[in-house]
Every structure is written in C-alpha cells, then in structure tokens.
Amino acid sequence: MTNIPETGRTPRVQTRLVVIQILVFSLLLTLGGRLWYLQIRNGKEYTDEAKNNHVQQVVQPAVRGSILDARGVPLADNETRLVVSASRTELMRMKDDGKAVLTRLAGVLAMKPEDVINKIRLCDAKTPKPCWNGSPYQPIPVTDEATTQQALQIRERAEDFPGITAEPTAVRRYPAPGESRTSQVLGYLSPVTDQEIEKAKDGDSPYLRSDQVGRSGLERTYDKELRGKAGVTRYEVDNLGRVIGQAQSDPAVPGSNVVTSIDARVQAVAEWELHNAMVEARKTFDKNTNENYKADAGAVVVMEARTGRVVAMASQPDYDPNAWVGGISAKDYAALTGKNSNFPLLNRAIQGQAAPGSIFKVIPTTAAVNAGYEFNGRYPCPSSYSIGNQVFKNFESQGHGNITLGQALEVSCDTVYYALAHQQWQKDGGMKPKKDAKDWFYKTAHQFGLGATTGIDLPNEVSGRVPDRKWKQTFWEANKDYWCKIGKRGGSYVEQLSYENCLEGNLMRAGDSVNYSIGQGDTLVTPIQMATIYAAISNGGTLWNPSVGKAVVSPDGKTVTEIKPQAHGKLPMNAKTQSLIEEALAGVATRGTAAWRFGGWPQDKIPMHAKTGTAEVYGKQTTSWFATYTKDYAIVMTISQGGTGSGASGPAVRNIYDALYGLDDAGNQDLKRALLPKPQAALPKIAADGSIDAPTVKPYDPEAQKADPAKDGTAALAGPPAATWRRD
C-alpha cells in the first residue's frame, strides 16, 4: 500500500488487520496440511477402506462332493430341498426390523415366531444358539424342510413376505444306506466362523462367508476336496446395500467326490451287531457288581488286513448325522453334547481308550522272545505270583503247569507274563534303573505303535498310553501335589494308593511292571491301534496307517487321485515268531478262550485267529475286548462295562465274519450271500459324465445268517465251555 488514507486506520487497527490475516492463513495452511496427510500420506489405506465399503460379495455355493462307499454307494450326498431364507439386510430396513413379516412366515411354516426370529439373529458372545454365524449379507436359512405347499404360499404372496425367498437348494444329506449311519466317521458340517475366515484368508483355500465347514470325521479330513469353490459375484453397492454395478464374477466349481473303503453293507452289519451286543450285555448279570452290565459305550473296527483300509467302523452311542443339516436345533445340540448325553459325537474307535487286558498279550509275548526267552521254552503257570507280600493272581486263578509262550497266549495265563516281566524289571535295575535298561516290554509296545496315533485319516485320533518310566515321571510331576494332599497311610484304597504314589509314583515299581505285562494298570489303547496290530500280525508284520479315504474323484470323473495306503512301521518279530504267534492265536479260536464263539467255523478254509480280553477298570465293570483276524480282515470290538471279551463281543464279531464271508452259523458258506469275501480292490465305475452308479443296499437281516436247521442238524453249538475258559 503506497497511499494510506488518514481516516479509519490507526496503527492499532492496522496491526490487528495483519493479525487477522495471519490467523486466517494459518487456518488455511492447517487444512492444506491435513489434506496432504489424508490424501497423500495415508491415501492407500483409505482407498482400501473405501473398497471394502462398497464391494459386497454374493456367493453361489458350490455343490459339495459326495462321500461314497467302496462300491459307490453314497454315504453323504446332497438333495434338493425347498429352503426358505430371510434376507437380514432387507428385514432390518423395515420399521419393526421385519418382526411382522417373520411372524407371518412362522404362521405359514407352522413354527413359533420366536424360533424364526432367533434363527436369523446374529451370533455374538452373548447370544445363545440358535443364531446365525455366517455373513449378515447372505440369505439366512429359516428352514430347509418347507413343503411345496408352504413354498407356493410364500411365493404367491410375495408382497406379504418381502425379503423372504423359498427356493430349491442343494442340502447335505446322509442317506444311511442299508440303515448304516456311519455317524462319527462321516462327521458333520457347520457354518464357517469369523476366526476361520480370518485364519484361512491368505492360504490357498480361503473360506467364503457362506461356507459350511467339515467339523469332524471325513467331512473335516477331506473338507478341502469336498468343498469345491463357491462362485462369487462381487457387486458394487451403495450405503444401503443396493447394487449399483457388477464388478467381477467367478463361477462355482463343485467339490470332488471322495470314495472310501467303507462298505455300507458291512457297516450296517457292524453297527447292528455292536448295538445288539450291547443290548444283550445289558441283560447279563455281573456277579462282581451285583447288577447287570451297563454296556455304556462300544466300538468295532473292520479292517482290510493287507492294506489297513477300514471297511467298517462303528461307535456307540451314535447319532443321526442329518441332525446337523440346516443348522442344529438347541435341543438336538444338547442331546449330542450335554452332560447326560454320553457324548455320541465321540468316535470311540479312534477316540476311546481303555486298558486292553489280554488282547495285549501278543506284545509281551514278542517282547519276551526279543529279550531272549525261547518261544517254545517251558514257563511255569501257577495260579498266582508273589512279589514280597503282594500276590498277583492268574485271572483264571488256575495253574496250567509248565507251558510254552504259545500256550500261555492260548490259555491267557497271566502268571507266565508276570514272572517274565518281573525278571526283566529286576534285570533293568528295579527301582534304580540301569543306564542302559533294556525295558523290553515297553520298547516292544512302542514298536507295535502303541502310545502314538496310527495316522488314520480321521481327525482327533488319540494316542493311548504306554506307562513306561518316562511317562511315570511326567505323570508324577503333574499329579504329585494332589496325591500328596489326599494320600493317607492305611486309609481307604484311594488314600493308600495316593500315599504310595506321592512317595514313589515316579518310579517303576515291580507291581507296575507286572500289571502292565498283561495290559492292565495304566496301559491305554484305542480299538484302531489294536486293529492295526492284529492286521499287521495277519499281513506279515506291516503296521499300516489305517485309512478310510480311498480315492478323490473330480466332479467330472476325469481325474481320479488314489489315496495309497501308507505304513508306519513293521512288527518287531521275525517270521518264525510270527508264525508261532499266529498258531497260538488260531488255537485261541479253536481250542482257547474264543473257541465257544467259533463253533462250526470252517477253520481249514478260512483260518480264524482271535484273542479275547477282559480288562479291569477301577470302580467300573470290566471292559470287553475281542481282537480277531483272518487273512483278509482284522476285526476288533470293545464294549465298555460290557463283561468278558468272548462273552459280550464274541457273537457280534462272529456274525460280522459270517456276513463278510457268507457263512451261516453252522459254517456253511454261500458266496452269493457273502457281502465281501475278498476286500473290494477296484474303485467304483465312473460313467463318462462323472456320475457314479451305485448298487442299492438292503438293510442287514441278522436272521438270514442263521443256519437252516432242516439242512444242517449239527448247527449251533454247544453252550459256553467250562467257566475257567471264559475268564480270560
């Protein structure tokens, strides 16, 4: 300013005007700086956020692949059902959050309005089931069991049901061919959770919001193969979720089919027989507890002896896997997982562990041979064995004089094993073990694969336990505080035991070794472990990883990926020992503890080998074990609180063999009736269009196996042999 007029602006005003100007431009600079910060410095971050904001995915679910049995019979497939779904986004836009519409819908579907409303509420930490834990943008299924009538009502009165759709949709189905549920082996699906989406986000198989995920069993193991790839269309949406443009579209790829080694017919037999054996056991009086056997749980495994493939696997109690389809109801969920449910979700064939009792004896027999004892040497079998003032009884409480290891196995003589185990224990240094302690009996158990999972292709297999020195030490460290607290010298059984454990529970005592040698004490095994071992004895010593999946077949049938059986070890025995053990086990089936269950068995045509086991469990009734094999199959059955090995499990196992080989109970073979006289080697035929033709499966008829008395008068057998043979 060159010319400042005199009026109006004193220096004070002039200064203040400059102050105002400076203030004003500081404000503008602040804005400019902040603008730079948001747009240039952090622009990328906000661009990503804007993208998340306006792109919504709509998912067309991929049809999940089927799970087939060895002949192509579907164990899990899909059916088209009328699914009524509610769009949450649309309902929430209504004044009453869609309450009126849902109430009307409940009327049509004959459901309670609150049940419908609960189904579409979103899950969070505070919301109990049922609730929806998928994406809120996805239509939420209200029912998948709508009748055509109901679907028509909803469609015809569309104006009354805004946001509600009724459409035919592929829904998982477990058809139970021949009434074989195969529950725990198949597993179940449930919607993917937020955490899983987050975890799998960057992997090669990320989850989509709508995905159902296999939660257990084969559905879980082969989830990736079965799932396929959902089709995703990405839409650009506005703030109300209205579509303003289509961004990208990937079509859905259906999942592959998984062929298993399960034979639905054999599975049906195994399930029926296991269940029936438990029912029969509950009718049997237990003299030790003065009440009938509880037979609260059981499992059976039918395995191909030469491959480790599982032909049938049943676990009781079981459940109908269809309960999970379309979201499990609160009532069903409680029945499957509640305190009083007895946990039917557990697959006791791979997750149930118990002391094996005498079916364990093949292991100490092998251990003794490996430790240098002659198989055919003579070993005393007194009625009891004493260490100091402790007396260990032969469970038959009967002496057999001096017998070979084979005979000890055959008559299940405990005292022979007691003595050998005790000698080895002393040799290894007793309570103060030598540095190079051989621990033959424990080492051999590990070599047989005990104390470790078998590697079956089913999730959550447990490893059982070999109570060796190492385990004793860890276990003692974990429990000594508790034992020392409750232990009391000369108190009750538990108090006295705790007292002793507190003092020296970390040490391998003579009694521990002796108890262990007959599969008692702290020894734990699973049915699948024992099946693997007995199959290995049958096949010449290979410990196969048991497997259920046999092949993955692409949906068009063009790519077939076979799942080859894999081995995890060899039995630590030479051919001679093996044949001697086999001979002894055949003796069990023909002369020994299992003979009364194999009356009329064609031993010359189909050599049967067996070992019975009756394990003691403190505070409970005895566990029944029955381990058997032929050249083709190994079958192991167990019933918790079920009684003796041959008594409770024997008839069931015999019936399963009869069904496999087409035998009647007099031993006459009819190959036309035989379900699977040889293991199914070939995969099912796959048609050019990828479809797999499946034979129909009829339910198991236990009566059909009874011998025709008119044809064969010698049928059915003598009752059980002398009582001494029954306790094993």
Next chain:
Amino acid sequence: MTAPHGFSVSRYAPERSTLARLTARDSVLRRLDWPILLSALALSLIGSLLVWSATRGRTSLNQGDPYYFLFRHLLNTGIGVALMIGTIWLGHRTLRGAVPVLYGLSIVLILAVLTPLGATINGAHAWIVIGGGFSLQPSEFVKITIILVAAMLLAAKVDAGDQIHPDHGTVAKALVLAALPMGIVMLMPDLGSVMVMIVIVLGVLLASGASNRWILGLIGAGVLGAVLVTALGMLDEYQINRFAAFANPDLDPSGVGYNTNQARIAIGSGGRFGAGLFNGSQTTGQFVPEQQTDFVFTVAGEELGFVGAGLILVLLGVILWRACRIARSSTELYGTIVAAGIVSWFAFQSFENIGMTLGIMPVAGLPLPFVSYGGSSMFAVWVAIGLLQSIRVQRPMTA
C-alpha cells in the same frame, strides 16, 4: 431517484457509449476486485459440479431428476451474483443507513423460525419453509446483519472524526445488539451458526480498534460459557456426541462417528488426482451423509483428489487475501470493519466445514461458502462479496 454512490460515473462524459463507459479506466468494472469475483464464481461452479455428483444418484432427494440440484445450484449462484450486483449498486454506505431496518427484519425472521412457521432439519430448528421446495435459513443473513450493525455503531464516531477508537459504551452497545440475534439462533439450536457469529464479533471488534480488554474479555467469556454449558448439561446429547465423535469416530461408528469416518475415507481415498468426477465409490454409493451440503468437500476430496480439493483451498485463500487487502485499504473504518467481519466469517466457516470433513473439527451443520448446496447460504455469501466490492469500488483510485 438519485443515483447511488457506486455509480457516480455521470461526472465523466455522459455521452460515452455503454461499452466505453464500462471499459473506461475509472469504470466500476475496472475498479472491481476481479480476483475475488472470479474465485467466488469458480467456487460456485465447482460447487455445482460437486453437488451434481453427490445428488445425481440420490433419487429420494432429487425427485428422479439427476440435474435437479445442478440447476438449482446454478440458479442460486445466478441469484447470488444478482444480489452482489444489487449490493454494489446500492453501495455499502447506502446500506449503512438501512442497517436499523435490516436488523429489525432479521430479528423478525429468526423469531419466525421459532414459531410454527419454522421447520427442523437435521436437529436444528433453523428453517422457514416457504413452499414450492424453497426454504429459508435466516441465520445466514443474520451473519451479515451482525457485521453491518456492529460496524455501523463502532465506526460511527471514529469515521465522524470524534474518536480515534470506539469507546466502551459503543462497544457494549454493539455487543448487546449482536448478542440478541445470537441468543435467538442459539435457541433453535443452531450452534454452528452461533460459533460463526462469535468469531465474526471477535473479528469486527479487532478491526474496530476496540480496547484489548474487550477482546480478551470476550474470549474469556466464550471459554467460560463453553465450560458452563457443558458442565450444566445445557447441550443436548446429540451435540455432545457430535463433538466427541470428531476426536474419535470409533467411539460411535454407526452413529455420529459414521459421518466423520465415511467423510475421511472418501477424502483419503481420493489420493493425488482423485477418482474423477462421478467416479468416486464413496460418493456414488452415498456413503457420506449430507454430501451436497455440509459434506460437499468430501466429493472434491474423493473425485478431484488433492489437486481439486487443494484448488478449493487456494480459491478460498484468494478471496480471503483480497478481502484482507480491501479491509486494509478502506478509506473509512466502517469499510474496514465490514471487510474484516466478512474475512472472519468466511475463514472460520470454511475452516470449520472443511476441518470437520478432515476430522480435525467437531461436526457442525455449516455450509462451505459458494460450494455447498443451499440458497440462503449462497445468497448471503454473494451479498458479502457485493459488500467487499462496494468497499473497494468506492475508495479513491489511488491503490
């Protein structure tokens, strides 16, 4: 009717042609502050594009016509320019005489808002619905009235040569006259406008040369008032929420924080050059509420990027720079005070408006001068431009 001061061209050769008269060295057109005028026009036109982009998809607002808001914004700009010309033609000195009338009219209008004639939009009972889709927001005009009434009082004795600086009595009188309409606007409650008015009063007092004690006293009273209002719970919850959410939008991400968060995403995602007009996903998807009015800056941020949004800041800067110059070069204190008042008004309102979209100021319902859609605001800012031009036109040709 005698020609008003502004068009005193008659003292030169009256026989000259209109064109010659308009382009003569001393003509009004030559004497206008063109940078201000062009910047204001540019802002209004940019505004029309931004408003268009923000509203072409909002069918619930534009009655199915994507050009509805574009045309209305251009129409408002046209009316605004006409009001500016009228203001220049009348001259700020003429208006000085009409201030008592304008003041009375303003009071009547804002009182009318409080009667059943008034309407509530976005929580503020600040509107008079005229009908036919038109509504009036009298508080926009009250800003001008306050500037004019305070300037008239404060400059009267100084410009008459009786005083060097306004005396305490005059300042007190000016404050009382300014406080009356502010109090009424506060009742609406239109807190944003009250904030702007307080800043206007501060600017006016500063420029008037009033004693420092008044300035400091007023700032102190403002702080004390804010503390009291908060402490006594005189603010509604939505006002407190609005305030809290600017500092931390995560506090209430689906409520108030939603606006600020979405606004920030929109601006941030624009980057250097923006997504291009009509291509912003935040804008097209209508994620930012009130985007054609209070949050119009987010459209610029997202679709025109740092370059476009920066241009708006530059244009505002040009107007404010030139307005400061006008304040400094006015021959009378009256003109200085009016110009300084307008500078305070534009600067603070722009800062608050843009600042809230950038997340550095609390959310308040204030339009961005020239850019935001809204008739009352557009008319008021163009009248203000007219006043600035009039002050410049009427000073001697020495600058």
